[in-house]
Amino acid sequence: MATGSGAAAAAADAEEKESGSRMITLTSNEGKAFVVTEASARQSATIRSMVDDGGCVDKGFPLPNVDSKTLARVIQYCDEHGNKEAHTVDERAALAKFDKDFIAELDADKAFLYDVTMAANYLHIQGLFALTTQCIADTIKGKTPEEIRTAFGIEYDLTAQDEEEIKEEDTHA
Amino acid sequence: MGMLALNRLLSLRRDSRRRRRHHRPQIRARCGLIASTGKRKTSPCQQDDYDGDSQAGKIMRNSIPDLPEDILFRIQSFMSMREAARAACVSRAFLHSWRCHPNLIFNKDTIGLKRNAFGENFHGKIGRILRNHSGISLKTFQLDYSGMCGFDGTSYLDSWLQIALKPEIEELTLFLPETNKQYSFPCSLLSDGVRDSLRYIKLRCCALHPTPELGPLRSLSNLHLLYVSITWAELECLLSNSLALEHLELNHCKGIICLKIPCTLQQLSSLNVVECSGLKVIESKAPNLSSLFVRGSRVNFSLVETLQIKKLDMGCAICDARAKLPSIMPNLETLVIESGHEMVDAPMLPTKFLYLKHLTIHMITGSTISRPYDYFSLVTQVRMVHESIFTDSQLRHIPGHRHGHLKSVKITGFSSAKSLVELTCYILNNAVSLECLTLDTIYGSRCDQDKYRRCFPMIDGVLTEAPRGLAAIRTYIEDKVPSTVNLTVLEPCSRCHVRRRG
Structure with a gap:
């Protein structure tokens, strides 16, 4: 009896260990498969809830709205935050430095920055979403409307009525 | 099941490419809802922005307005109201996002009042911005009249609060000026939804008369009442409905005669009572009160749960x-x-x-030098009336305890008082772990830390004494400072504390 329950506990342990090191396949909209650790995939609240609901871990997760280039970059973030510890001051500092370099690189290519922002939003990767949206906000701060349009390639599309309203609110009118 | 969630994500796909393109450089050049930085460029033609830019096509593919609304809201939440307002005339998406800006903070800085502006400028601007705001997702509403004299917006407040106080509002600040007719806060606007979300209330110079019918404020954790007309019975109504309260401040609320914090306020951790001149009794049964700030009232501690303070x-x-x-x-x-x-x-x-x-x-002490006090008595029981170190330079030495943990000491209003020099020497001798010693010959805030960029004003007596304090430091203290201690000596400010001559 005692041996039996011990074996069951060991099996449960083994299963738990296995689930910790389980690999999960994410497939981009171009059909490219990315194999990641479960810890990395769990950075995404969307995937996390699907895994916890006993969803299709074996079949993998197709991500029809994320292209390969974006997914690779998102996974880079998830790997760093999911697979590494952040208990000590040094570990947290290393992670902060990773974030800083990661976002600096993204910031150089605004279009790609938006793709990553959208993917972070869709996949509910909270840390990454906060990082990219803060970066976009920082770029906007202190710029005139013209500068913002130029920096982000935004079309001027205000209607006559919008303009009228803006003029009304304009404190310098 | 998993695919369902992903399909739902797909449906969030952007609804792009339905925006019209206008060429109105003359409007673009004068945009700026709120105060401008004055850095605005002079009307570059639209074509100039894109001509010859081979990157433009690529960037356009994924420019910001194409981001879903919720992402744009999130980006704006990282921006101040001024920045968001300025960005509103970038495009329709930005304008729409500004209409839903979560924080409306109206004060003389965010409105950008000109030097000779009068009340109607301020109120007109606020009124227009509020009328155009959707009211949706407003989290913070602040109206602060600090630094504006003679402005009276009480006649508009009801209509503004009607727009601002919607479910989801979390923070309400009404920092009103003193006016002839006191504004009475409309408690009726605290609807069920508003009471659910409101976390923070700060009111100044108004009357607040909640009745027993007021329902529970389930999220209210901060309540600050300054110069507010309210009786204890009314405040009791409010407190008994605010069981999540953590911080309570009562500042110059003359109508409160007694304050009896009930034990039901389990979360209350800090209580500030400042110059409530009518207050006779302070009682607190709050079990987790850990911070108490009291000015202008006597506290009978037998009426207060003090063990956890x-x-x-x-x-x-x-x-x-x-x-x-x-x-x-x-x-x-x-x-x-x-x-x-x-x-x-x-x-x-x-x-x-x-x-x-x-x-x-x-x-x-009124003047630091006129009042006799034996500072040295803070460490010992030897008493001696204030006397300048230069009158009697025989320092008292008391074999003291070693203060093994004391790391930082700051003495402001440092004078040549002998007992003060003795106290300083005592600290230097006995605080073996001391790292910083700061001696400031004046007191109060300095212009580099003060929001009004002015040092705390000093009376002449303090400024006359300051050089003597400095001399005392040079003569009696400097050579006793061990190399492990960082000594900082602060003199009167050369800008704000220029003494009148003659």
Whole structure:
């Protein structure tokens, strides 16, 4: 009896260990498969809830709205935050430095920055979403409307009525 | 099941490419809802932005307005109201996002009032912005009249609050000026939804008359009432409905005669009572009150749950504090005493606070040099009337205890008072772990830290004494400072404290 329950506990342990090191396949909209650790995939609240609901871990997760280039970059973030510890001051500092370099690189290519922002939003990767949206906000701060349009390639599309309203609110009118 | 969630994500796909393109450089050049930075470029033609830019096509593919609304809202939440307002004339998406900006903060800086502006400018701007705001997702509404004299917007407040007080609002600040007719806060606007979300209320210069019918404010954790007309019975209605309250401040609320915090306020951790001149009794049964700040009222500590108090800031005599507090508040970690009536011959009992980490003593002496007080008595019971170090330079030495944990000491209003020099020397001799010693010959905030960019004004007596204080430091203290201690000596400000001549 005692041996039996011990074996069951060991099996449960083994299963738990296995689930910790389980690999999960994410497939981009171009059909490219990315194999990641479960810890990395769990950075995404969307995937996390699907895994916890006993969803299709074996079949993998197709991500029809994320292209390969974006997914690779998102996974880079998830790997760093999911697979590494952040208990000590040094570990947290290393992670902060990773974030800083990661976002600096993204910031150089605004279009790609938006793709990553959208993917972070869709996949509910909270840390990454906060990082990219803060970066976009920082770029906007202190710029005139013209500068913002130029920096982000935004079309001027205000209607006559919008303009009228803006003029009304304009404190310098 | 998993695919369902992903399909739902797909449906969030952007609804792009339905925006029209206009060429109106003359409008673009003068956009700027709120105060402009003055850096605006002069009307570059639209074509200039894109001509010859081979990157433009690529960037356009994924420019910001194409991001879903919720992402744009999130980006704007990282921006101040001014920045968001300025960005509103970038495009329709930005304009729409500005209409839903979560924080509306109206004060003289965000509105950008000109020097000679009058009340109607301020109120007109606020009214227009509020009318155009959707009211949706508004989290913070602040109206602050600081630094604006003679503005009276009480006639507009009801209609503004009707727009602002919608479910989801979390923070309400009405920092009103003193007006002839006091504004009465409309408690009826605190609807069920508003009471659910409101976390923070700060009111100044208004009347607040909640009735027993007011329902529960389930999220309210911060309540600050300054110069508010309210009776205890009314405040009791409010408190009994605010069981999540953590911080309560009552500042110059003259109508409150007694304050009896019930034990049902389990979350209440800090209580500030400042100059409520009518207040006769302060009673608190709040079990987790850890910080107490009192000015202008006497506290009978037998009516207050004190064992859990860790921070106390109050006006009282130093001798009283030493005699009574250690037994009443054995867990005190931070003690700030403001003393205006120190008795020279009061008995000084040896006392010990076992957990004290920060001690600040403010002596209100009118003029630092005219009032006799033996500062040295803070460590010993030897008494001696104030006397300048230059009159009698024989320093008293007391074999003291070693203060193994004291790391930082700051003495402001440092004068040549002999007992003050003795106290400093005592600290240098006995605080073996001391790292910083700051001696400031004046007191109060300095212009580089003050929001009004002015030093706290000094009376002439202090400024006359300052050079003597400095000389005392040079002569009696500097050579006693060990190399492990960083000594900072601060003189009167060369800009704000220029003495009148003659």
